[in-house]
Amino acid sequence: MSEMRKLINLLESIDKGESYKINGITVIDIDDFVDKNVDEDIDEGKYKYPQGMKGKGGADQQQNPAGKGQKSQKGAKNRKQRKAFRKKQRAEQHAARMRGEIDEAPEDEMLGAVTAPFKGQELQDYLQRIKDKEKSKSDKFGKPYIHGSNIEIIDDASGRKFDTDKLMALVMERPKVILKQNQKMQHSDGTSSVFYNVGLPALKGLAVNEKKKEFVIVNTCPGAGVCKTFCYAMKGGYVQWKAVSMGQSRMLNFLINDPAGFSGQMKAELTKAEKKAAKKNDKVIVRWHDAGDFFSPQYLALGYDIARSFPNVDFYAYTKIASVAQGEKPDNFRMNYSEGALRSQEKQIDFIKTKHSKVVPLDMFSDLIAREGNKLIKDDKGRQQFASEENKQEFKQRMAKKYVIQVDSILTYDEMMATPVSDAGMVYNIIVMPGDGDDSANRPDVLGSYLLFH
Numbered sequence: 099m100s101e102m103r104k105l106i107n108l109l110e111s112i113d114k115g116e117s118y119k120i121n122g123i124t125v126i127d128i129d130d131f132v133d134k135n136v137d138e139d140i141d142e143g144k145y146k147y148p149q150g151m152k153g154k155g156g157a158d159q160q161q162n163p164a165g166k167g168q169k170s171q172k173g174a175k176n177r178k179q180r181k182a183f184r185k186k187q188r189a190e191q192h193a194a195r196m197r198g199e200i201d202e203a204p205e206d207e208m209l210g211a212v213t214a215p216f217k218g219q220e221l222q223d224y225l226q227r228i229k230d231k232e233k234s235k236s237d238k239f240g241k242p243y244i245h246g247s248n249i250e251i252i253d254d255a256s257g258r259k260f261d262t263d264k265l266m267a268l269v270m271e272r273p274k275v276i277l278k279q280n281q282k283m284q285h286s287d288g289t290s291s292v293f294y295n296v297g298l299p300a301l302k303g304l305a306v307n308e309k310k311k312e313f314v315i316v317n318t319c320p321g322a323g324v325c326k327t328f329c330y331a332m333k334g335g336y337v338q339w340k341a342v343s344m345g346q347s348r349m350l351n352f353l354i355n356d357p358a359g360f361s362g363q364m365k366a367e368l369t370k371a372e373k374k375a376a377k378k379n380d381k382v383i384v385r386w387h388d389a390g391d392f393f394s395p396q397y398l399a400l401g402y403d404i405a406r407s408f409p410n411v412d413f414y415a416y417t418k419i420a421s422v423a424q425g426e427k428p429d430n431f432r433m434n435y436s437e438g439a440l441r442s443q444e445k446q447i448d449f450i451k452t453k454h455s456k457v458v459p460l461d462m463f464s465d466l467i468a469r470e471g472n473k474l475i476k477d478d479k480g481r482q483q484f485a486s487e488e489n490k491q492e493f494k495q496r497m498a499k500k501y502v503i504q505v506d507s508i509l510t511y512d513e514m515m516a517t518p519v520s521d522a523g524m525v526y527n528i529i530v531m532p533g534d535g536d537d538s539a540n541r542p543d544v545l546g547s548y549l550l551f552h
């Protein structure tokens with residue numbers, strides 16, 4: 099089964115409230131599966147428990163020392179209460195953070211990022227597991243990705259096995275460029291757009307608290323739910339090459355230690371990009387975050403300030419944080435809420451008013467796609483396609499019914515590209531096939547982008 103299909107199955111299970119089997123393990127309650135990280139955060143002391151609400155070995159268990167291994171009704175009730183409490187606390191804390199009501203001094207110093215120190219034996223042990231290729235699942239979701247080739251072995255008198263000073267110096271180097279040019283897209287009206295990317299490490303990033311000269315783990319995707327189990331940015335080219343992951347760490351480190359410097363450099367690069375594009379009458383478009391998210395209100399404010407300084411540049415991003423997706427934003431910044439977030443975030447989204455992207459279940463379109471046996475028959479641009487015009491129309495009907503949208507609001511990606519941008523608000527819903535571009539995420543007249551991954 100492909101990774102994308104696994105993701106789709108999981109999303110469908112969540113949609114139906116069903117359990118799902120992954121890697122041979124049945125996930126009884128998707129929330130338990132997704133919320134695992136919260137326990138790690140609790141262990142790191144980020145969420146404070148009132149008395150009687152502690153986790154492993156906490157007060158509730160001490161009150162019942164003979165109850166080891168018992169699944170009493172009381173125990174089940176306590177577990178439910180703890181789970182409900184954790185969810186409520188996480189939602190409240192996150193909402194307060196996004197409203198700027200929580201003032202945590204050390205985190206405020208680092209652009210409001212939630213960080214945890216990463217040092218001493220814990221760091222040395224983790225580097226050892228990377229070198230031995232023995233990382234655990236909790237390493238994958240709870241620790242930042244570090245490419246093995248960026249870790250040098252030493253054996254110094256203090257007993258350190260790995261050169262953390264050298265690693266720190268690498269991370270603290272400032273990136274030469276922030277904006278990575280991605281692609282150029284030709285539009286049907288003869289104009290073209292030049293796309294640039296700004297990327298951070300996905301989920302957990304490695305950075306340095308430059309005042310304290312110590313490593314920190316930064317939570318770069320606070321809204322991530324099930325998406326983290328299949329995150330495209332935690333594999334492939336993002337982790338294969340040592341320069342790519344180090345580049346992302348440097349970007350994050352620059353951003354949280356010197357936000358003003360980061361903003362200044364990005365503005366200088368954008369000024370240059372705009373001048374270059376103007377010579378060819380091109381439009382500059384910036385996709386913020388091919389990985390990562392707006393992890394704090396301070397970071398979001400920095401992004402919006404840059405957007406306001408460049409009214410002729412379009413900015414867009416995907417987010418899994420409800421308040422970011424639905425909050426006020428500059429006119430030239432399009433935010434797309436994307437599926438795979440924590441349920442606490444998903445529940446807050448009004449899909450009628452919020453620009454979003456969704457993954458369409460395979461059984462809704464599989465029978466309508468052009469194929470010969472199991473092989474897809476692709477179009478002249480190498481993209482998956484409907485077998486006929488009738489099949490395309492049938493899919494639009496199914497989509498309208500499933501998502502309760504008007505059938506005439508649904509366009510294929512090519513139909514959208516041939517349609518002038520409407521000034522009537524978000525009036526279109528777009529079918530996006532693998533191989534199509536990302537234009538629907540940036541168009542002001544598109545409400546939903548529906549992804550048909552096979």
Ligand code: SF4
Nearest residue numbers: 300319322325329390
């Ligand atoms: S929010 Fe995006 S980048 Fe972060 S873990 Fe999920 S899919 Fe990956």
